[in-house]
Amino acid sequence: MLYSFIYQEKGSVGLDILSIINKLSEHPSPSGFEHSASKWLETYMSRFFEKTDTDSFGNVYGIRKCGKKNAKCLLLDAHIDEIGLIVTGEKVGFLTFATLGGVDPRILPACEVTVLSNPPRDGVITVSPPHLLTAKDMENAVSIEDLFIDVGAEGKSGIEVGTPVVFTSSPVKLRENYVSARALDDRASLASILRAIDMLKGKKLNFDIVAVASAQEELGCRGARVAGYSVDPDWAIVVDVTHGTTPGADKSSTFDCGSGVAIGVGPNMTKKMSDALIAVAKDKKIAHSIEVCAGHSGTNAWTVQTVREGIATGLLSIPLKYMHTPVETVKKNDVEAVAKLIYEFVLWLSSGGAVL
Amino acid sequence: MIELLKTLCLIDGPSGCEDAVRDFVRGYVKEYADEIKEDSIGNLFVLKKGKKRRQAPLMVCAHMDEVGIIVKEITSDGYLKFDFVGGVDRRVAIGKRVLIGKKRIPGVIGLKAVHLTTKEERKKAPKLSELCIDIGCEKKSSAEKLVSPGDFGVFDSPFKALGENRIKARAIDDRAGCAVMLKLIGEELSYDTWFVFTVQEEVGCRGAVSAAYTVNPEFALVLESTTAADIPSSEGALRVCSLGNGAVIGCMDGGTIYDKKLFALLRKIAEEKGMKWQMKSRVAGGTDAKSIHVSRNGVRTTSLSVPTRYIHSPSCVADVRDIETVLVLAREFINCEEEVLNA
Numbered sequence: 001m002l003y004s005f006i007y008q009e010k011g012s013v014g015l016d017i018l019s020i021i022n023k024l025s026e027h028p029s030p031s032g033f034e035h036s037a038s039k040w041l042e043t044y045m046s047r048f049f050e051k052t053d054t055d056s057f058g059n060v061y062g063i064r065k066c067g068k069k070n071a072k073c074l075l076l077d078a079h080i081d082e083i084g085l086i087v088t089g090e091k092v093g094f095l096t097f098a099t100l101g102g103v104d105p106r107i108l109p110a111c112e113v114t115v116l117s118n119p120p121r122d123g124v125i126t127v128s129p130p131h132l133l134t135a136k137d138m139e140n141a142v143s144i145e146d147l148f149i150d151v152g153a154e155g156k157s158g159i160e161v162g163t164p165v166v167f168t169s170s171p172v173k174l175r176e177n178y179v180s181a182r183a184l185d186d187r188a189s190l191a192s193i194l195r196a197i198d199m200l201k202g203k204k205l206n207f208d209i210v211a212v213a214s215a216q217e218e219l220g221c222r223g224a225r226v227a228g229y230s231v232d233p234d235w236a237i238v239v240d241v242t243h244g245t246t247p248g249a250d251k252s253s254t255f256d257c258g259s260g261v262a263i264g265v266g267p268n269m270t271k272k273m274s275d276a277l278i279a280v281a282k283d284k285k286i287a288h289s290i291e292v293c294a295g296h297s298g299t300n301a302w303t304v305q306t307v308r309e310g311i312a313t314g315l316l317s318i319p320l321k322y323m324h325t326p327v328e329t330v331k332k333n334d335v336e337a338v339a340k341l342i343y344e345f346v347l348w349l350s351s352g353g354a355v356l
Numbered sequence: 357m358i359e360l361l362k363t364l365c366l367i368d369g370p371s372g373c374e375d376a377v378r379d380f381v382r383g384y385v386k387e388y389a390d391e392i393k394e395d396s397i398g399n400l401f402v403l404k405k406g407k408k409r410r411q412a413p414l415m416v417c418a419h420m421d422e423v424g425i426i427v428k429e430i431t432s433d434g435y436l437k438f439d440f441v442g443g444v445d446r447r448v449a450i451g452k453r454v455l456i457g458k459k460r461i462p463g464v465i466g467l468k469a470v471h472l473t474t475k476e477e478r479k480k481a482p483k484l485s486e487l488c489i490d491i492g493c494e495k496k497s498s499a500e501k502l503v504s505p506g507d508f509g510v511f512d513s514p515f516k517a518l519g520e521n522r523i524k525a526r527a528i529d530d531r532a533g534c535a536v537m538l539k540l541i542g543e544e545l546s547y548d549t550w551f552v553f554t555v556q557e558e559v560g561c562r563g564a565v566s567a568a569y570t571v572n573p574e575f576a577l578v579l580e581s582t583t584a585a586d587i588p589s590s591e592g593a594l595r596v597c598s599l600g601n602g603a604v605i606g607c608m609d610g611g612t613i614y615d616k617k618l619f620a621l622l623r624k625i626a627e628e629k630g631m632k633w634q635m636k637s638r639v640a641g642g643t644d645a646k647s648i649h650v651s652r653n654g655v656r657t658t659s660l661s662v663p664t665r666y667i668h669s670p671s672c673v674a675d676v677r678d679i680e681t682v683l684v685l686a687r688e689f690i691n692c693e694e695e696v697l698n699a
Contacts, residue, residue, distance in 0.1 A: 091588040104470035104478060107451035110669035112513070112524070122516050124524055124671040129583040130445040131610075131640040131667075132594060138445050141481055146589040150665065150673060152519020154600055172453060172462045172512075174492030175502065180453070180464045247435055248486055249468050258494065298471070321490065322466030325451040329464060329490060 015198060017335045018179060020191040021171055025181055028116060028166040030084030031100045031218040034058035037080060041213055048197045049211070058215035059227045064197065065208050072207040074349065075233035075311070076197075076342065077224050077300050078190040078240065079217030082183035083324050085113065085165035087149070093157055094126065094148035097165060101218030105144045107325045112168040115151060117159050122168065123151040167326035177332040178257070184328040186217065188318050189239035192335045196342035205350040207234070217300055224300035228307030235273065235312045235356060237345070239338060240299040242291055242317035244329070255319040257330065260287025260337040264315030268297040268305060272356055273314035277345060284344045287337050291317055312356065316341060357539060357683065358523070358676060362515040364531035368455065370424025370441045371559045373508040374398055377420040381534065381553050388541050398555040399567045406545035410694055412574030415550045415655075416540070416686070417567060417644055418533025419557035419580075422526065423668045425454060425509035427489075430500055434493035436463065439484065441508065442558030447481045448669040453512040454489055461502050462512065463491040511670030521676050522599065528672040530557065532662045533579030536683045546691040557644050561611065564644035568651035575618070575697060576657040577689055578606070578645045579682060581674070582636065584663035593637040597663045599675040602632025603682045606659030608639055611646025618658035621696070625688045631681045634663075660685055 023044065029037030041060045042052045049062035060080065065071075083101035090096065095115070099105075109127035114120050126148045130138070149165065151157055171181035181187075193211050200209075210231045215223030217240075228236065242262050245254040255262050263281065265274045281288040296302050297315055305313040316338050321329040349356065369377035378400050382392060391403035400420070423442030430436055436456065440446070454463045465487055470478070489509070493499035515525040537551045550571045555563035568576065586598040597604050605622045606614035626633040649657040660682045665673040 094588050102470050104467065104473070106447065106478065106481065107467055109445075109450075110448035110666050110671045111451060112671055122518055122524065124518065124666060124673055126587040126589065127445070127448055127666050127669055128587070128589065129585055129596075129640075129665075129667050130443045131583045132585055132590075132596070132638070133445060138447060139481055141479055142447065148588050150518070150587070152517075152522035152524075152673070154519070154521070169453070172464075174462055174464070174490065176492045176494055176498065178490075178492035180462075180490075243469050243472060246466060246468060246490075247431070247433070247488055248482075249472050253472060322451070322464070323469035323471065325467050325469075327451050327453060327464035327466055329466065329492075 017191050017195055017332055020194055021179060021187055024187040024190060025171050025183065028114065029080050029082060030164040030166050031081040031216050033164040034081050034215040041080060048194050055226065055230060057223050057226045059223045060213040062211040066205045068206060073231065073233040074207055074209050075228065075231050075236040076193045076209065076211040077214055077227065077236060077238045077304060078193050079186045079223065079300060080190065080213035081215050081218050082166060083218050087159055087161055087163040087165065089161055090157055091148060093153040093155055094150055095157060095159060097149060100164065102324055104324060106141045108147050109142055111326065113149060113165050114168045115149065115159055116164045116166065121151045121159065123149040126150055169326045178329055179332060180327045180329040182326045182328065184320055184330050185241045185323055188241060188320065188330045188335050192338035193239055193342065195339035199339065199343045200346060203347065205346065207350060214300060221300045221303040225303040225307060228304045228311055232308060233311055236304045237314045237316060237342065238299050238301040238304055239316045241320035241323065243323060244319035244321035246321045255289055257319045257321060258333055259289050259319060260334055261341050262289050262291040262317040262319060264291050264293055264297055264301065264317065266293035268293050268301050269315050270312040273312050276353065276356060277314050277341065280345045280348050281341055286341050357535060360538060361531060361535040364534055365515050365525040365527045368510045369420055369422055370508045370510060371421040371556045372441065374420040374555045378553065384538055385541050395566055395570060397563050397566055399563045400553040402541060402551040404541050404545055404549050404551060406547040406549060408546060409548045412698060414575040414577065414690060415552060415571045415573035416537060416577045416579065416690060417552040417554050417564065418537050419530045419554045419644060420534060421555050421558050422529065423558050427456060427503055427505050427507045427509065429505055430496050430503065432496050434495050434499040436489040436491065436503060438489055442668065444668050446484050446487065449487065452670050454509045455512045456489065456491065456503055456509040457507040461491050463489040465489055513670040518673055522673055523676060524671055524673050526670050526672060528664050528674045529581035529667050532581050532674060532679050536579050536686055539683055540687060540690065549690055554644055561642065561644045561647040564647040568648040568655060572652060573655055576648045576655050577686060578643045578657065578659040579686060580643045580659055580661040581664045581667065582661035583641050583667050584665045587665065596638045596640055597634050597636050599663050599665060600677060601634045602678060603685050604636055604661040604663055605633050606645060607635050609642050610639060611642030612649055612657065614645065614658050615656040618656060622658060622685060622689060626685055629684060629688060631684055
């Protein structure tokens with residue numbers, strides 16, 4: 001029973017992965033508009049860290065000091081932003097919009113959204129009724145120019161141009177330890193980091209850990225660059241999601257949900273970091289697979305690796321189905337596998353693995 | 357009224373599986389009804405006695421069923437292949453949550469990640485055969501313990517207020533009509549009236565066929581929810597009808613040319629009462645009237661409908677004031693003096 005471990009260290013928050021995910025889900029943070037979620041997250045993270053901080057970019061930091069002078073530092077990164085939409089104008093009470101991050105317009109018709117005005121407003125994305133469509137019409141994807149957000153306004157909506165929008169959906173538990181929600185990219189990863197930190201409570205380490213929930217990953221891995229510079233760590237582990245196997249997807253580019261953590265290998269990952277992560281996973285019998293990235297990993301590892309003089313960077317990924325839809329789906333066991341690998345890696349690094 | 361509609365919209369009742377709606381209706385009308393009966397297809401007949409009895413009887417109806425999902429097959433890796441019950445544009449199902457079967461097993465309809473698609477793929481809607489429901493099961497054997505081919509499903513969509521006067525829910529078509537009928541059944545009526553909660557409207561107005569035969573009315577009033585396309589991507593007549601512009605009085609649709617005298621009567625009632633009414637600017641859709649007006653030796657049939665945006669999707673939107681208007685007009689109509697209706 002590889003996954004049935006329960007780490008309940010003294011003084012630990014003892015939070016289950018799913019309860020962390022549920023909590024994170026309540027706070028929308030579309031790319032570039034993370035600040036209000038960041039503010040909340042700083043408070044939330046203070047139960048895991050002795051010190052927390054934010055920066056002007058919207059990054060949130062959790063700091064765990066080892067108490068030693070000139071100690072080395074490990075950065076753990078997961079992004080806090082999620083894909084969304086942004087209001088660009090209004091047409092007879094309906095909102096026009098553009099996308100924030102990579103949104104496939106095919107998920108939009110009849111999609112429920114939350115417009116993050118003050119106060120937030122519920123909305124529905126328009127769709128033509130089937131009674132007026134031909135079978136041929138239904139074969140084509142609707143283009144984004146033909147879609148609008150209906151907030152129930154009669155006349156002017158009162159919503160300002162530039163207001164961000166997110167999909168409306170709260171997490172739902174599926175069978176066999178799966179959970180489905182919007183923004184599990186990358187809240188599942190953040191949950192795994194917080195879980196690992198919680199498991200490390202009470203453990204004596206000989207280096208500092210800074211966890212960052214970074215902003216604007218979906219727009220080009222921007223927050224992580226700033227965070228990498230500010231923290232100036234010796235090592236970094238970036239945690240993100242990768243594609244879970246689904247019907248219709250090319251199996252060679254996906255990972256089965258339940259197969260554990262995918263450990264990144266390739267030029268974007270510093271070899272000694274990848275090697276060490278794989279060795280620890282093997283040694284501790286943590287379910288894992290190797291994700292080969294020939295170039296850009298499509299994650300914050302890309303920007304973190306070249307910050308300042310360069311940071312030794314590793315990448316851990318959680319297989320996730322239906323990425324960038326309101327029903328992103330992960331298996332809890334895989335999120336736990338990431339938490340466990342971070343935990344074991346930290347212990348290994350602290351007990352001599354520091355040859356890294 | 358809105359609380360009642362909310363309750364109704366959250367009950368699962370795809371065509372052919374209206375049991376839960378029928379149970380709720382039966383329970384609700386028990387204290388008001390003078391007679392309740394059910395036929396073999398599942399229609400529920402409710403007689404409400406009034407002060408008088410009509411020589412030429414009137415039947416009022418609304419359908420209990422909604423568009424939904426039916427499971428066709430369980431794949432070897434535990435996914436559910438499905439079809440739609442009733443007319444659903446598959447494009448509205450992508451990225452939505454569903455509830456399957458009597459146990460309401462949660463599932464999601466996913467889409468291959470945008471990162472893994474080609475530009476050509478993104479131009480096309482995935483075929484229905486490419487879509488599947490994910491309930492989390494990894495093996496056919498484990499899914500089979502929860503779901504069977506033939507199980508019905510519905511979209512999991514909460515009932516919400518949208519703006520000041522509008523609501524968002526699934527199944528407004530035609531729980532709005534059902535809610536209006538329940539309100540009327542609770543009132544004092546001038547004449548004996550049969551209210552029929554029909555089944556299988558969404559798959560071809562089938563319950564109404566036997567319902568009209570059984571009741572054998574002279575007149576029929578159909579309470580419905582109808583296509584509104586008053587959205588920026590539709591122009592002119594293609595907008596069909598508009599939210600907030602009042603009840604739609606049936607004139608002509610894909611299945612029926614409605615009784616002209618009854619149309620004139622409803623229009624007169626609306627104008628006298630100062631209630632908003634409208635006509636559809638496009639011949640689209642159909643209602644139970646299609647089956648009723650040709651029943652036996654013909655039934656003089658009319659309809660009142662609630663304009664509904666994004667109809668047959670998980671997120672229908674209607675205006676509460678239009679529903680109230682339908683209630684007022686339906687009340688006036690069914691209480692019409694015999695000679696007025698017969699005129």
